[in-house]
Amino acid sequence: TARQQIGEMEDFNELCEKLVEAAHKSDFSEVRRHLKDEGKVHYLWQPTSDQAKAIRQAVDICVGAEEELLKGWFVTAVNEWGVDQERILLLTNKCIHRIKKGSTEETSKPTELKDVIRVDYGSYKAAKKSLTTFIWKRDIEQQHGVRVFTPFRDGSRSVNDVVREGMKDEDKGEFYRDYRAFNAEDEPWKEEVFVQELAAALMAASEFSKSTGGAGFEVRPAEMVKEMPGGLGSVLYNSLGLGKGGK
Numbered sequence: 373t374a375r376q377q378i379g380e381m382e383d384f385n386e387l388c389e390k391l392v393e394a395a396h397k398s399d400f401s402e403v404r405r406h407l408k409d410e411g412k413v414h415y416l417w418q419p420t421s422d423q424a425k426a427i428r429q430a431v432d433i434c435v436g437a438e439e440e441l442l443k444g445w446f447v448t449a450v451n452e453w454g455v456d457q458e459r460i461l462l463l464t465n466k467c468i469h470r471i472k473k474g475s476t477e478e479t480s481k482p483t484e485l486k487d488v489i490r491v492d493y494g495s496y497k498a499a500k501k502s503l504t505t506f507i508w509k510r511d512i513e514q515q516h517g518v519r520v521f522t523p524f525r526d527g528s529r530s531v532n533d534v535v536r537e538g539m540k541d542e543d544k545g546e547f548y549r550d551y552r553a554f555n556a557e558d559e560p561w562k563e564e565v566f567v568q569e570l571a572a573a574l575m576a577a578s579e580f581s582k583s584t585g586g587a588g589f590e591v592r593p594a595e596m597v598k599e600m601p602g603g604l605g606s607v608l609y610n611s612l613g614l615g616k617g618g619k
Contacts, residue, residue, distance in 0.1 A: 384568045387414050391572050395579035400440040400465065403576050407443040407569075416569045417445055417553075426473045430460045434471055434480050439464040443573060445566075446473075448615070450517070450550035452525075453602030457615040461551060463573055465580040468520065470549075481526050485581040485589075489521040489546060492594035493571040499599040508607055512598050516567045517552045518574070519596050550596075557613075 387406065394402035409416040419427060427444035435441050442463045449459040449470060462469040468488070471480040498505040498512045505512060525547040553559075553566035575591045582588040600606050609615065 380565075380568075383414055384572065387416075387569070388572045388575055391576035392579050395576035395583075398580070398583055400442070403442050407573055414569070415565065417566055419444075419446065427460055427462070429474070430462060430469070430471050430480075433476065434462055434469040434482065435464055436466075439466050442576065445570070446554040447570075448552040448554050448556060450552065454598075454600035454606040454610075455602060455615055456552070456610045458554065461570075463577055465577070466584065468577075470526075483520065483522055483526060483549075485577055486584075486586040487522050487524070488578075488581075488589045489523060490589050491521070491571065491574050491578075491591040492519040492596055493517070493567050493591065494593045495595055496598040497595050499597050502599060502603075504600045504603045504607060505598065508600070515552065515556070515598070516563045517550045517596065517598075518567055518570045519548045519550050519594075520574075521546050521548045523547070550598075 390406050391403055394406065406414075407416060409418070423446050427446075431441055431444065442465065444460060444462045447459055447461045448456045449461070451457055458473065459470050460473055462471070466485055468483045468485070469480055470482075494516060496512050496515050496517060498509040500506075523545060526549060551570065553563040556563040556566075571591050578588040578591060602609070
């Protein structure tokens, strides 16, 4: 209902204000306290005991001595083929780390906050020029995600990238990685809440970036066009849940 939406937006705005204010003061413990949300003030994501153990192991591998961990999440990371992959996402005052559960340092994918161009978050809109996205348009447009833009690609090239590289008018200055709520297909009502939580945390991260000499980055609501470069293969992969379990 409209009243519920207003309440959710007020809650989101309150969370953003708390996190950004604490980050502006470089108060790491206060940011962590709000994101941990032990009192369930904002009903933020909470790990299971197994997930918490995996996150601690990931922190030991990824987070450097000069970094302050803000929070870790289990997420669905969407790769360059549109394939959903279970990953652990760690946000610090300096980096966004992405790593497979139970993996090693060699497979981690860190992105320094100073390299983030901007962050979009919100619902998806199916790409118009794809038969795959046309067929699965309804499913795609029920999804929500967070899209992190960087000046470099952090994965392999997809077929869409190869085509675009041959187009003279194509802007090659931006690449992105999408993150969605883990197991969103099982509990879709949690997805929008998770996206708002991650967006708010990234607003705080942007503030930390400014305090260490970075320019910071904008975190903004947007309707994001979603492509499926892997076509039917990616859709079947996702529908069978083959990306779960750290694959």
